[in-house]
Amino acid sequence: MQFLLYILVYPILWLISILPFPLFYLFSDCICFLVYRVIGYRKKTVRANIALTLPHLTTQEQRKIERKFYSHMCDLFLEMIKTLTITKSEIQKRFQFTNLELFHEYELKNKSIILFYAHYASYEWSIALGTHINIKGFGIYKKIQNKYFDNLVKKIRSRFDAVLIDTKNTVKEVVENEEKGIKGVYGFISDQNPKPNKAQLWDKFMGYTVPIHTGGEMLARKLDMNVLYMKIEKVKRGHYLATFIPLSDNIQNEPEFEVSRKFIKEVEKQIYEAPEFYLWTHKRWKHKKESL
Template identity: 55%
Template sequence: MQYILYLLVYPILWSISILPFPILYLLSDFVFVIIYRIIGYRKKVVRENMALALTHLSYEERLIIEEKFYRHLCDMFLEMIKTMTISKDEICKRYVFNNYEVYAELEKQDKSVAIMCAHYASYEWVVSMNYYTKFQGYGIYKKIKNPYFDKLVHSIRSKYNASLITTKETIPTIITNHRNKKLSVYGFASDQSPKEGAAHHWAKFMGIEVPVHTGAEMLSKKYNMNIVFLKTKKVKRGFYQATIEVLTENANLVPNYEITDQFLKLVEKQIIEAPEFYLWTHKRWKHKR
């Protein structure tokens, strides 16, 4: 059944991926009407999250942001599909690194790098960074239940010289690479909610105390990695700019959880500046004190 589903869906995805961007965004406008106006996909979750996190805004102001968010969500979903066939020149034109030289200097230290980022703006097109880096890139993700679609995602990432590893594979991969002196760069989307019982640290995020992921910080301390924050800004429809900010070059000298707390503050700043580009459909505040 999973294979049949894959055979049915794959031609549709591929057909969408070869559409020119103007037509792709016309399709996105149509999908928006279905997802937001008709189905109301996760609208309850989005409104609850915004009510918790955006207390400085009125209900009417949050509704305006809500609609903008769903428009962006549909754009991003179709941009993810576009990744199947997008050219190197096109993605590099649309996802630009403002200060890549900051990261390049870190590679000269012969230390692996941990990139901390949020589910904000275009977190899928970050994969284009692998066109520039000398290190082997690894993206950490949650495995897709359908093995055929999971394989498809892996094949797409291989275009960019990027390897996908599941959360369970992350620690063994880092250990192996460290032992073999294989310099690598690991992407951690560290803003989502961990399981409550597995949390080692609670911190305030948008004014609410929640459990937070600390893996990027702790693994960087243990395996002597530099840590950077990747901030992505949506310039206009289909165009993004990324800025790299060094969090630390000496993780072991920083008190535990301070790096994670600093990361959360930077994500908060992003959200406050333009909340419509954050991924509000995830239940980020399902565990809170």
């Protein structure tokens, strides 16, 4: 059954991926109408999250953010599909970097790099980084149950020389790479909701105390890695700009959890600047403790 579903869906995804960009985004508008106006996909969660974290805005302003978010979310999902066939030159044109020289400076420090980023703007097209760097790129991801679609996601996200590592195998594989002398950059999307009974850090995020992912920082401490934050901004439809922000180049001298706190504050700043580009569909504040 899994294979049948895959062979039925894959040709459709491929056809979407080869659409010229004007038609591609027109198709995204149609999908957005269905998802937002007809189906109302997770609209209650999105609306509740925006109202909870942006209470200073009027209801009208919150609804405007909501509408823009659904348009962006549909673009984001379809842009992941577009990655099936997008060329190297095209993705480099559409996902650019302001300070690649900083990343190259970190490559020369002879340490692996933990690269934090968030479910913000285009985390899918961040794979464009692989077309610019000299060390190996690794992405941490959660395995999909359907093995055929899991392979498809790995194919998409590893198109530009990246290697995907299942979250369950992260520590094992990273340690093995370090023991073999393989220096790499490891991408961690660490802004979402960890299980509260396993969280080692609770901190303020968008006005509420919530559990914070610390796995990336713990790994950096264990293996003496440097840490960067990749701030991704949406310049216009289908075009993104990324900036590297140092979080630590000597993590052994940082107070415990300081890097994780710095990261979540950077994410918070981005959301306040342009909230419509954050992924509001997840129940990020499900386990909040208190408001400020």
